[in-house]
Amino acid sequence: MDETAPQKGTVTQRAIEQIKAMIGEGRLEPGQRLPTERDLAVQLGISRSSMREAIRALTVMGVLEARHGSGIYVTQLEAGDLLETFGVVADLSRGPRLVELLEVRRVLESTATALAAARITPDQLAEVEKHLTAMNATDDPEEILAHDLAFHRVIAVAAGNDTMAAILEGLSSRTFRARVWRGYQEEGAFERTRREHAAIHRALIAHDPEAARAAAAAHVGEVEEWLRAQLGG
Amino acid sequence: MDETAPQKGTVTQRAIEQIKAMIGEGRLEPGQRLPTERDLAVQLGISRSSMREAIRALTVMGVLEARHGSGIYVTQLEAGDLLETFGVVADLSRGPRLVELLEVRRVLESTATALAAARITPDQLAEVEKHLTAMNATDDPEEILAHDLAFHRVIAVAAGNDTMAAILEGLSSRTFRARVWRGYQEEGAFERTRREHAAIHRALIAHDPEAARAAAAAHVGEVEEWLRAQLGG
């Protein structure tokens, strides 16, 4: 048995862990440039192919970023970078898990909206209003959806918890929302959605966290219940 | 310009999207075996190296699973499979983001505990008690941590939302908890933790969701406040 090379798992997997460890131990700072693929491969004693797979893995995790012709860099390791893959879950989920995801979103969205009610700045509030009016001024579903997403995104950011905002971003990814809302809006839910958004807006203006929490929970809950009914019968 | 091959992004990235689309459209069922790497590479018109990188990427996302000597399979696409990378966020986060993660955990954990209070079965309750007593019967920090994790895991499962349980699992990943708790427990927080766990347990027995929510929120909130103080000065 060779103590210098425990030989656990594939060499690629080992490389992934080693680089992750380097970052965890602070030997690689956010934004820093890594050695070249070729050098890294030599350092870890593996081939460039395997090293590239490891880099690819860390890239999809949002830990590394490869710039063609320039080099490999550690990302800023911000919530957005690392939670990007969260959207994949939403995209590939179907049936009962969609309800579960909406339940998670209801919990987080209501909390975020409550926090936002207490902390939102005038500028952010103005932006919320901008998307609200734009959303009500058009009949194009695409545009409505875009402003709807932006509406909630601004609120999530105003809550002051970037991690929570990033998770909510993933839970509201374009394809996820589009898939669910297509059916929901076909049942003439536009007016109801408008009223719910208005209620959230009022609560933000009043800086009333409890009202904001209730309004947001009801808003997401409506969709959640509709989807539950769709699946149930 | 070739309309048959839009040439957007790298070939590997395209391959990732194509396979993801196949699964999204239902052309690939969970558990199903994919063609060989070599065949897939030919089908998508790329080299095996690039195809392997795409497969590696989908593997770390928890979408595919490669079995050496057997083949490549689509995972069951359960919440646990897809949210496994969530733990990486916790592992690589430091400073203020740790507080944000704990804030998210507090929100989800309190909700999950409340749900569990209403739905928990006698068997699950017995398991909760098992870990509770085991946790109080030893002084080995390692063992305490293990039972602590299991304690909350059972509760999360009892809540009936697998997605939420999977997220909480990521937020409580071993290294994350170990890093934070090391310092927290050094300040003689054992007794307080014991009391908080007991309070959660009582609320579960009484099937009292509100009490359970409050107890869980306080439990996580304690650590959150301690960590906030650590960073603040």
Added chain:
DNA sequence: TCGGCCATAGTGGTCCGACCACCTTGCCGG
């Protein structure tokens, strides 16, 4: 006949070397 062993084909895992596309740098000429 039945059971287990083993050769074999097929699969993912690894490595190598070459070339391409792109960015960066710095030299050179205006």
Added chain:
DNA sequence: CCGGCAAGGTGGTCGGACCACTATGGCCGA
């Protein structure tokens, strides 16, 4: 002094070869 151009360096792609492991089926012995 400045702008453009050329060369070197980097990640991206390719093809082929071999290794490690699994699964299958036939063969041999009981």
